[in-house]
Amino acid sequence: MSATTSPETARAVDRPVAEPVVRVRDLTKRFGGAVALRGASLDIRAGEVHALMGMNGAGKSTLVQLLSGAHQGDGGTIEIGGTRHSGLTARTARQLGISTVPQRRELVMTLTVAENILLGDLPSARSVVSWKSVERQARQALLDLDIDIDVRRTAGELTVAEQTMVEVAREVRRGGKVLILDEPTACLGAAAADRIRTLVRTLRDEGVAVVYISHYIDEVLSVADHVTVLRDGSVVHSGPAAETDSAGLVRHMVGRDVVSRRPERPAPAPTVALSVRGLSHGRDIADFGVQVREGEIVGVLGPAGDAQSRLFDLLSGRRRPDAGEMEVGGAAVPFGDVARSLAGGLRCVTGDRRALGLIPGLTVDENIMLATDRLGRRRLQRRADTSRRAAPRREAYGVVSLTPNPVVAGLSGGNQQKVLLAKWLETSPVACFLEDPTNGVDVSAMADIHALIDELASRGVAVLLASSSAEEVMRLSDRVIVVSAGRVVAEHDVSAITRDELVATALGGHPR
Numbered sequence: 188m189s190a191t192t193s194p195e196t197a198r199a200v201d202r203p204v205a206e207p208v209v210r211v212r213d214l215t216k217r218f219g220g221a222v223a224l225r226g227a228s229l230d231i232r233a234g235e236v237h238a239l240m241g242m243n244g245a246g247k248s249t250l251v252q253l254l255s256g257a258h259q260g261d262g263g264t265i266e267i268g269g270t271r272h273s274g275l276t277a278r279t280a281r282q283l284g285i286s287t288v289p290q291r292r293e294l295v296m297t298l299t300v301a302e303n304i305l306l307g308d309l310p311s312a313r314s315v316v317s318w319k320s321v322e323r324q325a326r327q328a329l330l331d332l333d334i335d336i337d338v339r340r341t342a343g344e345l346t347v348a349e350q351t352m353v354e355v356a357r358e359v360r361r362g363g364k365v366l367i368l369d370e371p372t373a374c375l376g377a378a379a380a381d382r383i384r385t386l387v388r389t390l391r392d393e394g395v396a397v398v399y400i401s402h403y404i405d406e407v408l409s410v411a412d413h414v415t416v417l418r419d420g421s422v423v424h425s426g427p428a429a430e431t432d433s434a435g436l437v438r439h440m441v442g443r444d445v446v447s448r449r450p451e452r453p454a455p456a457p458t459v460a461l462s463v464r465g466l467s468h469g470r471d472i473a474d475f476g477v478q479v480r481e482g483e484i485v486g487v488l489g490p491a492g493d494a495q496s497r498l499f500d501l502l503s504g505r506r507r508p509d510a511g512e513m514e515v516g517g518a519a520v521p522f523g524d525v526a527r528s529l530a531g532g533l534r535c536v537t538g539d540r541r542a543l544g545l546i547p548g549l550t551v552d553e554n555i556m557l558a559t560d561r562l563g564r565r566r567l568q569r570r571a572d573t574s575r576r577a578a579p580r581r582e583a584y585g586v587v588s589l590t591p592n593p594v595v596a597g598l599s600g601g602n603q604q605k606v607l608l609a610k611w612l613e614t615s616p617v618a619c620f621l622e623d624p625t626n627g628v629d630v631s632a633m634a635d636i637h638a639l640i641d642e643l644a645s646r647g648v649a650v651l652l653a654s655s656s657a658e659e660v661m662r663l664s665d666r667v668i669v670v671s672a673g674r675v676v677a678e679h680d681v682s683a684i685t686r687d688e689l690v691a692t693a694l695g696g697h698p699r
C-alpha cells in the first residue's frame with residue numbers, strides 16, 4: 188500500500204478542523220525510577236482517526252492507560268471537554284466518554300451478543316428483564332455502526348474480528364466518544380482486518396474520536412487522519428497522515444531506515460524433518476497433511492485467522508485430533524503428548540503469549556531460561572545465575588526494559604514477544620511451529636526477528652509458520668500452503684507468485 192490518500196481519508200481531511208475533545212499536555216509517567224512517558228502533548232479530535240505509533244516500549248500503552256484512568260500520571264494534564272484533569276480515575280474517564288477496546292477480548296463468552304452489549308444496563312420492568320427489548324436495543328446498537336451480526340449468537344462462537352466489533356458497539360452504546368483501539372487487527376487475516384477498518388471509518392463518520400494503536404504502517408496510512416509517533420516516551424512527530432509516508436514514519440519511529448529483505452538462505456535439505464498426515468478433527472480439519480524439509484520454512488495461509496489457530500491448536504497438542512500421524516526427525520510423535528514432542532525436538536511458539544506462552548509473575552530472565560532448564564532438568568537456579576545465562580539471549584533477541592530484570596508482565600507487548608521467541612528457539616529444535624511470531628512487534632524488532640528465523644532455517648530447522656500477514660509469509664517462507672475448510676487447497680513456491688496473487692488465492696482458494 189502506498190501513502191496516497193484513500194477516498195475515505197480524503198473526506199476527513201477536507202472537513203474543517205474541529206476543536207480537540209482531548210488535549211494532552213506535558214504528560215509524564217514513571218514506573219519506579221524509570222520514565223515511560225516524558226512530557227507528551229497531543230490533541231485528539233472528534234470525527235478523526237488518530238493513530239499512535241512507536242517502537243516497542245515507546246510509551247503508547249502508557250499514554251492510553253493515563254487517558255483511560257488505569258494509571259495516574261506524575262506530571263502534566265489531560266483536558267477533556269474544556270476541563271483540565273491532572274489525574275483521571277477510570278470511573279471519571281468513562282463518565283467523560285473515554286472507552287478502551289483492549290487487545291484481549293473482554294466479552295463474557297458464554298453470554299449472547301445482545302446480553303454482552305447490554306451488560307450492566309439490562310432493560311427491566313419491576314425487576315423482570317425484558318429480553319425482547321435487550322435484543323432490540325442490541326440490534327440497534329449494531330445497526331447504527333453497520334455491523335451485521337446475529338445478536339442471539341453466543342460471544343464464544345464469534346470470530347475474533349466479530350468479538351472486537353461487538354465490544355466497539357457496546358462501548359459506543361455506553362456513551363464512548365473517544366474510543367481507544369489497541370492493535371485491533373493484530374493476528375487477523377486480510378478479510379477480517381478489512382471489516383475492522385471499515386468499522387473504524389464508520390465510527391469516524393459518526394463523529395467518534397478514534398485513537399488507533401497499530402504497528403502496521405500501511406494500515407495506519409490507509410485508515411488514519413492524524414499520526415502521532417512516540418519514541419522513548421516523547422512525541423517526536425504529530426501531523427496529518429496525508430503529509431507523511433511509510434519511510435518517513437519508520438524514520439520517526441526508529442531514527443533510521445529499516446530494511447527487512449529476504450536473504451540468500453541455503454536450499455532446504457532433501458530430508459523431511461516434519462511430516463503430518465491425515466490430520467482430521469470434527470468438521471474443522473479434514474485430512475490435513477504437510478511435509479517440511481530440514482531448513483525449509485513453509486507458510487500456512489488461510490482465509491480466517493481462527494481456522495488457522497484451530498489447526499495449530501491440533502498440531503501443537505492443545506487439542507486432540509480425531510485422527511492423524513506426525514513424525515519429527517523421522518520418529519513418530521503422538522499428537523497431544525507434550526513430553527514426547529519436546530523430547531523429539533518439536534517446539535511450538537504460541538500466538539497467545541499472554542495465556543499460553545509466558546509466566547507473567549516470573550522475571551524476564553527466568554522466562555527466557557524456562558524451557559532450556561526444563562528440558563535440561565535443571566533445578567531452580569539463583570536469580571543471578573539465571574540472569575548470567577539469559578544475558579546473551581536477551582541481547583540477541585533485543586529485549587529492552589526500563590529496569591534491569593522486571594517481571595515479564597511489566598514489559599511492553601513487543602518485548603514480551605521477543606522473550607517468548609528467545610525461550611523456545613534457543614532449545615535446539617528439530618522442527619518448530621511458529622504462530623504469528625511478530626505479533627505486536629515494532630518494525631525494527633520485526634526485521635531482527637525475521638533475521639533470527641532465517642538463521643533458524645539456515646541451521647537446518649524445519650519451520651511451519653502461521654502468520655496473518657501475507658508480507659511476512661512472503662518474506663520468510665520457501666513454500667506456502669493455502670488452507671481452506673481445513674484442507675490444503677493450493678501450494679505455491681514463493682518465488683513464483685506475487686503478494687497480491689497469494690492473498691487472492693488465500694481468500695478464495697479452490698480445492699486442489
Ligand SMILES: Nc1ncnc2c1ncn2[C@@H]1O[C@H](COP(=O)(O)OP(=O)(O)OP(=O)(O)O)[C@@H](O)[C@H]1O
Pocket residue numbers: 218222223241242243244245246247248249250587588589593597598599600601602627629
Ligand atoms: N506496569 C509497569 N511496570 C513497570 N514498567 C512498565 C509498566 N508498564 C510499562 N512499563 C514500561 O514502560 C515503557 C513503555 O511501555 P508501553 O507499554 O507504554 O510501550 P508501548 O509503546 O505500548 O510498547 P508495545 O508496542 O511493545 O506495546 C516500557 O519500557 C515498559 O517496560
